[in-house]
Amino acid sequence: MNKIIILEQVTDYDVYNPILTLSEDLDYDNRFCVICTNVGNIAFSYYDLGIAPDYMLQGTILFLSFGQGYYILDLKEKCILCKSDDSLSVIFEIIKFDIQSCIIFVGELSLICFSLEGKLKWKNNYRNTIFDWSVTDKGLSIVFENNDKWLISLKDGNGIRIE
Numbered sequence: 001m002n003k004i005i006i007l008e009q010v011t012d013y014d015v016y017n018p019i020l021t022l023s024e025d026l027d028y029d030n031r032f033c034v035i036c037t038n039v040g041n042i043a044f045s046y047y048d049l050g051i052a053p054d055y056m057l058q059g060t061i062l063f064l065s066f067g068q069g070y071y072i073l074d075l076k077e078k079c080i081l082c083k084s085d086d087s088l089s090v091i092f093e094i095i096k097f098d099i100q101s102c103i104i105f106v107g108e109l110s111l112i113c114f115s116l117e118g119k120l121k122w123k124n125n126y127r128n129t130i131f132d133w134s135v136t137d138k139g140l141s142i143v144f145e146n147n148d149k150w151l152i153s154l155k156d157g158n159g160i161r162i163e
Contacts, residue, residue: 004053007032010045018043019078024067037062039075049090056094056103061118063103065091070105072118081118089125095135100154104140106133111140113157122157 007013010032013021019040023029029045033053039060046053046067053066060076070091072082089107096103102121105112108129113121128144135141140152141162150159 004055005034005036007034013043016041016043019075020073020080022064022071024069029067031066033066035062035064037075040078042073042075051090051092054091054094056096058096058103058116061116063094063105063114063118065094065105070112072114074118082114082120092130093133095140097135097154099137102154104154106130106140106142111142111152111157113154124152124157124159 012032016034018034020042022044024046026045028047031048032045035042035055037057042062044066049067055062055064060074062073062075064071064073068090069084071080074081089109091105091107093106094103095106101116103114103116109126111124115121128146128148130142131145132143133140138151139154141149142152143149149162151162152159
């Protein structure tokens with residue numbers, strides 16, 4: 001998988017001739033990046049909150065998180081399939097689950113599950129901050145800041161409390 005190229009300024013995008021350009025808010029963005037893919041380059045800018053952007057490429061579908069947003073892009077059609085509708089939760093990590101054929105965005109206050117084709121399967125919002133998480137053969141185990149532990153089903157997002 002290719003790496004994210006960090007640029008010094010937004011004008012550097014032109015060198016890479018991106019097929020899509022994404023931004024949080026150009027007035028406040030302080031990080032400018034490019035992802036090089038086989039289909040074309042994707043440029044994006046965001047305000048750096050200390051969490052590195054993350055992405056996963058599944059065929060021609062790009063799952064991307066940066067700043068306080070996420071995007072699901074169809075690179076073949078050069079279009080946005082889905083983007084975050086709120087900025088309440090930064091995304092920590094994007095995880096692919098081969099067994100359930102899904103991609104999960106682990107956020108500060110949410111879990112968001114997509115099919116490999118980029119369609120939303122389920123979304124959970126929480127009151128407490130997700131502090132830690134791990135992949136198990138039964139689903140996704142999460143620990144909240146108050147030390148509550150839950151096992152989340154990948155099939156439907158339902159959870160059971162664990163000790």
